[in-house]
Amino acid sequence: MYLPPHDPHVDDPMRFKPLFRIHLMERKSATVECMYGHRGPHNGHVQIVKKDEFSTKCNQTDHHRMSGGRQEEFRTWLREEWGRTLEDIFHEHMQELILMKFIYTSQYDNCLTYRRIYLPPSHPDDLIRPGLFKGTYGSHGLEIVMLSFHGKHARGTKITGDPNIPAGQQTVEIDLRHRIHLPDIESLRDFNELSRIVLEVREQVRQEQQQEGGPEDAAGLGRQSPQPCAEPPAEQAKGPGDGGAEAAAEPPAQSGQGQPFVLPVGVSSRNEDYPRTCRMCFYGTGLIAGHGFTSPERTPGVFVLFDEDRFGFIWLELKSFSLYSRVQAAFRNADAPSPQAFEEMLKNIQSLAS
Numbered sequence: 001m002y003l004p005p006h007d008p009h010v011d012d013p014m015r016f017k018p019l020f021r022i023h024l025m026e027r028k029s030a031t032v033e034c035m036y037g038h039r040g041p042h043n044g045h046v047q048i049v050k051k052d053e054f055s056t057k058c059n060q061t062d063h064h065r066m067s068g069g070r071q072e073e074f075r076t077w078l079r080e081e082w083g084r085t086l087e088d089i090f091h092e093h094m095q096e097l098i099l100m101k102f103i104y105t106s107q108y109d110n111c112l113t114y115r116r117i118y119l120p121p122s123h124p125d126d127l128i129r130p131g132l133f134k135g136t137y138g139s140h141g142l143e144i145v146m147l148s149f150h151g152k153h154a155r156g157t158k159i160t161g162d163p164n165i166p167a168g169q170q171t172v173e174i175d176l177r178h179r180i181h182l183p184d185i186e187s188l189r190d191f192n193e194l195s196r197i198v199l200e201v202r203e204q205v206r207q208e209q210q211q212e213g214g215p216e217d218a219a220g221l222g223r224q225s226p227q228p229c230a231e232p233p234a235e236q237a238k239g240p241g242d243g244g245a246e247a248a249a250e251p252p253a254q255s256g257q258g259q260p261f262v263l264p265v266g267v268s269s270r271n272e273d274y275p276r277t278c279r280m281c282f283y284g285t286g287l288i289a290g291h292g293f294t295s296p297e298r299t300p301g302v303f304v305l306f307d308e309d310r311f312g313f314i315w316l317e318l319k320s321f322s323l324y325s326r327v328q329a330a331f332r333n334a335d336a337p338s339p340q341a342f343e344e345m346l347k348n349i350q351s352l353a354s
Contacts, residue, residue, distance in 0.1 A: 002329065004142035004160075006083030008270035010134045010325035019110060020044050020056050032056075036110035037064035038076070044110070052116035061109040074102050082141065094139035100163050115352075117159065118336035118345050120148035127154065127176065128308050132327040135171075136270040137162060138320055145171055145324060147311075148342070152177050154303075156313075156324075157346060163291050168349035171287050172313050174303040178205060178283040182259065191264035191319065194302070198316055201283040202300045261304065267314060269321040275306040286315050 001019050005012030018035040025031060034044030034056070042060040049055055058064070066072045078086060078098065089095050120130035126149045133156075135145050140162040148155050154174040161167035178201050187193050258277040263269055284303040289296035304312040309326040336342035 002144075002327075003081070004134045004144060007141040008136050008323075010136060010142060010271060010323055014134070014327055014329050019112075020046065022046065034058040034060070034063070034110055038066065039063045049113065053113065055113045056110060058110045064106075064109055073106065074099075077102055077106070091139065097139050097163060098141075104163075115349070116345075117146075117334075117349065118342050119331065119334045120146060121336055121339050121342055123149065127305065128311075132159065133311075133324040134327060135322050135324040137322060138268075138270060138318075140164070144327065147324075148346075155346075157349070164289050164293065165287055165296075166293055168352055169287055169293075169296075170350070172284055172301070172303065173298070174282050174284040175205060176282060180281040180283055180302055182261070182278075182281055185260045185262055188262055189265050191266045194264050194314070195316060198283065198300050198302055205283065261306075263314070263321055267319050267321050269323065271323050274312060274321070274323050275310060277306070278312075279305045279307065281305070284313065286313060288315070288318065 001017045003015040003017055004010075005015060020035055021033050021041065023031045023033070032044045032046045033041035035041055036058060040063070042058070042063040044059055045057040047055045047057070066076065075086065078084065082098065086095070089098065119132070122130055128147075130148045131146070133145050133147055134142050135156075137143050143162065144159040145156045146159050148157065152175070154176060155170050156172040156174075158165060158167050158169050158171050161169070165171060180197060180201060182188050183193055183197070258279050261276055261278040263274070282303045282305075284301050285298040286301045287296060287298055299315065299317040301316050302314040304314065306312065311324050313322045313324070314320075315322070336345070
């Protein structure tokens with residue numbers, strides 16, 4: 001199992017935790033051992049369910065228990081998963097979310113079903129190389145998101161989830177047709193000014209959708225080179241009075257140039273060590289919901305591209321900022337055999353979450 005680094009250190013490498021192992025014996029036989037818990041390997045079982053799907057089962061779940069009971073198990077899990085103790089966490093809501101995650105994950109005792117996922121196919125016209133990213137999600141900690149490109153849109157799909165938004169759901173969608181020009185650095189500190197710019201673009205998007213006869217299905221769009229996505233020279237950054245929709249008329253800029261970036265006052269971030277320059281920004285929407293994925297809705301936000309390996313998203317309604325950093329671990333045999341196979345996989349994992 002690949003685990004994200006401890007919150008909020010998104011640039012740290014992924015952590016590796018063995019869950020089971022298979023010993024190949026003579027005469028085509030094999031033994032399976034569960035690696036879960038702290039009492040060493042013990043008897044387990046692996047079953048091939050169907051193509052690209054298998055299940056694991058522990059046959060000795062008592063090996064997962066600790067002498068100090070559930071309290072000791074929780075404190076050990078907290079130290080390993082979060083890199084901290086319960087006394088370190090003062091926020092009551094965060095304590096509640098962490099306890100929920102412990103109860104949810106520990107109840108399965110390593111009896112799990114695995115389904116294959118593909119890495120997204122890449123194309124020369126993509127804004128950056130698609131792939132897996134570690135992202136900050138407030139009190140939920142770090143989660144893994146898959147960034148993929150679909151014509152005029154980009155998607156961030158959750159590979160790991162939380163009590164609000166489960167894995168498989170589309171956490172963010174980026175509209176590559178609508179650049180957002182940030183104001184000068186002092187004006188950017190004013191949340192109301194950024195909000196005004198973003199809501200102007202949202203209104204333009206709404207009007208365009210009405211003219212086109214309804215919301216577009218990003219998955220059904222043909223691939224188009226995102227020409228309006230060219231990086232603006234720093235000196236051409238729009239002022240506070242300029243809307244974000246006029247970006248398409250600008251000529252492409254030289255790569256490597258950027259503009260100063262700072263989070264508006266009042267926008268919270270788990271990681272204050274975010275880049276202070278960005279390449280470009282786009283209008284996007286983020287998915288929010290109550291516990292148990294109740295009352296889900298897409299809300300406006302800003303996708304901030306920092307460099308090839310890092311991007312951010314400002315959740316306007318939540319006044320929150322998520323920072324994403326590329327997963328550098330290499331995964332063998334993970335490429336999709338075709339774009340159609342990748343799209344089908346996305347639909348499958350979303351239907352599982354629904």
